[in-house]
Every structure is written in structure tokens, then in C-alpha cells.
Amino acid sequence: MRKVLFPTAKCCCYFKPNRSSLINLKNSYSTSNSRLKNYCWKCGVERSNANMFCEKCNIIQNPQERTNYFKLFGIEQVFNIDQKILKDKFRNFQSQIHPDKFSNSSEKEQIISEEYSSLVNKAYHKLMSPMQRAEHLLELNGENISDNQTVDEPTFLMNIMNLNEEVESTMHDMEKLKQLEQKNKTEIEVLTKEIDKHFQNRDIEAAKKSIIKLKYFSSISDRINSILREAGISD
Ligand SMILES: [Zn+2]
Structure with missing residues (x-):
């Protein structure tokens, strides 16, 4: 056997x-x-x-939430967040877990505080930016936008092209550039309201489309602001 x-x-x-x-x-x-x-x-x-x-x-403990930034801050998972509450929560986090507070602690506690603090910083900046917040919400709904994704709306794309040309041709006219930025801001406000509505209605496809449009306007806004900064004019 x-x-x-x-x-x-x-x-x-x-x-x-x-x-x-x-x-x-x-x-x-x-x-x-x-x-x-x-x-x-x-x-x-x-x-x-x-x-x-x-x-x-x-x-100090490891963060229990790393991927859902709304949960990390304990705020409602919506597009239209209360930025004041987010700011207060961020300050509260940093007042407790900032690595400076752990300079005399064990190595493990220092590592946790550094990782925790950098996660909280990253999450805060992502949630404060409407564009990045919208993309994060999309991701949490199993969707994302690739860099070269566009919308199938020739009229919209034509308007964007014209707007871009207008910015480049008025590069030296600061007053006109400021007016363009104001016009652009209005478009961004309209789109952010649309995005909020789509997320509320759980219409993820429509939200995605509006977010792609927002990306175009955000990029124009970045361009105008960079020209204004270079000229020494900042808001
Ligand atoms: Zn313990």
C-alpha cells in the first residue's frame, strides 16, 4: 500500500x-x-x-478607496458637485495626512502618508476641473474618451475650426481675444449644464457626446489663456 x-x-x-x-x-x-x-x-x-x-x-491607515474619487472624499457621485464642500474636505484631509506631519514617524507611516496625500491631491484636482470630473464620471460608468475621438456633426466641427482660425488671426488684438474667451466661456457653461442633465438622466451616450464637445472648447480656452499669459495679461 x-x-x-x-x-x-x-x-x-x-x-x-x-x-x-x-x-x-x-x-x-x-x-x-x-x-x-x-x-x-x-x-x-x-x-x-x-x-x-x-x-x-x-x-494612519491605507485609503480604503482608490479608484472612485467621489467615494474617497465622501461626496455625492454627481457632475454638479458642491465645490465648497470638496474644498473643505480636501483641507481637512491635508491637515491630517500631509507627509510633513509624519517626519518623526515610522517609515511605513511616512510611506502611507505620502501615498495617501498624493492620491488625495490627484483626486481633488480631477474633481475640481469640470472636464476631468466629467471624464471620471464617464469612467465610473464604464465609458471613456480616446484622444482623437470626435463628434459626427459637421456643422459643429466647422464652427470649431472657424473659432480656432479666429483665435489665431486675432493673436495680437488682446481686447478681441478677451471677447472671444468670454464667448467661449458661455459655450462651456451651456455644455456643462447639458452634461449635468445627461448624467442626471443617466444618458451616458449623450453625456459622452457633450463631453467631447466640451473638450474642443476647453482646448480653445487653454489656447486663448496661454496667448494672454504670454502677453502678460492674466485674469
Ligand atoms: Zn490600530
Whole structure:
């Protein structure tokens, strides 16, 4: 009869999970799915909320949300966000997790604070920009816009081409450039209202189309502002 060999504690195949490896395993699950339980990396206590610091040992924790920037800040996932609330939340984050506050802490705490802080910075700037916020919302809805994506509307594209030519031909007329920028801003306002409405109606295709249009106007706006800056005129 063949003898069946079972791995023993001395054998390299034998793996007995210890407490810290179990905690790491649970942590890796909790970061991929925030609905699962979360544990402090330092003291191992089960955590009941998404605070930046452990409720028991008060040590900085890894962010529980990394991909959805609305969730990271705990704000409603809508296009028309309250920028004041976002600003307040950003300041609150930075007052607690800025790397300067961890200069005397352990290496791991310093690394977590640097990563956390840079994630929060990136998310904040993305959400503050209407264009990037719209693209982020699209991504969260499983859609995205490639760099060369365009709209199938010849009249719209013709208008954009004319507008671009107008900007280039009035490069030295600062007053006219400012007027063009004002006109451009109005178009951007109309489009951002449209985008908000489409997201509210969950019409992702229509939102995508308006976002592509917004990209054209944003790019014209960037061009005008760069000319104005070069001329020493800034808003
Ligand atoms: Zn702890």
C-alpha cells in the first residue's frame, strides 16, 4: 500500500497562517472591496469605519478607496458637485495626512502618508476641473474618451475650426481675444449644464457626446489663456 505523505510543519509545503499573514490577507481583500471587513495594519483591530486613523492605536491607515474619487472624499457621485464642500474636505484631509506631519514617524507611516496625500491631491484636482470630473464620471460608468475621438456633426466641427482660425488671426488684438474667451466661456457653461442633465438622466451616450464637445472648447480656452499669459495679461 502506498503511503500518502502529508506536509508537516517541518516541510516546505506546509503553510500555517500566522496572525499577521491573516491580517494581511484580510487587508488585501478589504482594499479590493470596501464592503468587506477592514483591519488596522498595525494593531490588527477590526475597523468599523473608514477613518484615516485606527480607532484603537491612532495610526494612519491605507485609503480604503482608490479608484472612485467621489467615494474617497465622501461626496455625492454627481457632475454638479458642491465645490465648497470638496474644498473643505480636501483641507481637512491635508491637515491630517500631509507627509510633513509624519517626519518623526515610522517609515511605513511616512510611506502611507505620502501615498495617501498624493492620491488625495490627484483626486481633488480631477474633481475640481469640470472636464476631468466629467471624464471620471464617464469612467465610473464604464465609458471613456480616446484622444482623437470626435463628434459626427459637421456643422459643429466647422464652427470649431472657424473659432480656432479666429483665435489665431486675432493673436495680437488682446481686447478681441478677451471677447472671444468670454464667448467661449458661455459655450462651456451651456455644455456643462447639458452634461449635468445627461448624467442626471443617466444618458451616458449623450453625456459622452457633450463631453467631447466640451473638450474642443476647453482646448480653445487653454489656447486663448496661454496667448494672454504670454502677453502678460492674466485674469
Ligand atoms: Zn490600530
